[in-house]
Amino acid sequence: MKTKHEMMSYSLEEVRAAYISYLQTQGLRQNTINTSKSDAFYLWKKRSKDLFWSVIYSSDFEDLGKDVLLKTLRQYSKGDVDRNVNGYMVHLRYFRRFLASESAIDIPTIAAKPEAKAKRKPRKMKQHLPDPCVEQVEQYLKQWDELEDYHLQEDALDKLFFELCPENKDISDVLLKVSTLNDFYSTHIFKVFPMAKHIVAIDIDERLKAGDVSLVGDIQKGSGNKRNYYSFATKYCSHHQPLDFPIYDSYVDKVLCYYQKRDEFFTFNALDLKNYERFKIILLAFRSFYGLEDYNLKEIDKYIWLLGKEYFQKNYY
DSSP, X not given: OOOHHHHHTSOHHHHHHHHHXXXXXXXXXXXXXXHHHXXXXXXXXXXXXXXXXHHHTXXXXXXXXHHHHHHHHHHHOOSOHHHHHHHHHHHHHHHHHHHTSGGGTSOOOOOOOOOOOOOOOOOOOSSOOOOOOHHHHHHHHHHHHHOHHHHHHHHHHXXXXXXXXXXXXXXXXXXXXXXXXXXXXXXXXSOXXXXXXXXXXXXXXXXHHTTOTHHHHHHHTOSSSSOOOHHHHHHHHHTTOTTTOOOOOHHHHHHHHHHHHHHOOSOOOGGGGGSHHHHHHHHHHHHHHTTOTTSOHHHHHHHHHHHHHHHHGGGTO
16 A cells, blocks of 8 residues: 555546546446546545545544535535535545555556646737636636536436446437437537447447547547537547546637637647547646646536636627
8 A cells, every 4th residue: 555645646637547447346337436536536626635635544534534525515515415425425435445455556647748838928819818727617617506507407418328328339328318418519410310320330338438539539420421520529428438538619619729829828729629639638738737637627628618608609600
């Protein structure tokens, strides 16, 4: 078992990647794995890395963990705190078992983050968007939680993708997911059956679990016509594995291009955003440049999308 000091030297992504690999060897349902890889790190994301590790390594783990979780949930959650705290404690216990396992001995280091340029004086822009920071992210995530239609729509999709139809082997299951996603997001797939048939044919489940970003490219041109369903493909993968597959959207495109032009947070052109592997690297560079590493890619998705919707909606059509 590694020491607390050694474990704290790793990033959230590195620890999470090793934890997910461990969970996949424990015979758990995929829905449980998807929940645990997020909820186990709730304190890290909402409070701090140091507090998370202090709780995990505490000799009074059960009492301290529950106390800290209750205070955090009361601050950030609108649900039944007394009931929900038990669920979060379950996933913290899973994580402590992981630390005691061989899986925690060799945590793989994720690819080095693109080196960000030194911050400089921003260019003057016609449109003025606020500087990305923790306060801005928290503001937009709170706004997302308060938008009932978006929140309930996402809850419905989570139930469909995680509980009712988690796999992609049965054409009826896939057809249901493609149709619902197409309707909720208006992805303009006019014939959903060819797309659903294609997804079943290319056998995507293991590639989804592995976070294989090349899968997006294999899905996006599979509907049997010349149209490119890139945005749909990112959404379909993301709703299976939201922490591994960020969503491409026109609002996200506009926001990333805006900050690249204003702050030069990373070197890319607009066409790079249509290459999914490159798109994910750009998004990670954005998160790193502005010091937002405590937020996962799903949370960054929500933040950037709402920011883009607020500032670019007038020009959207």
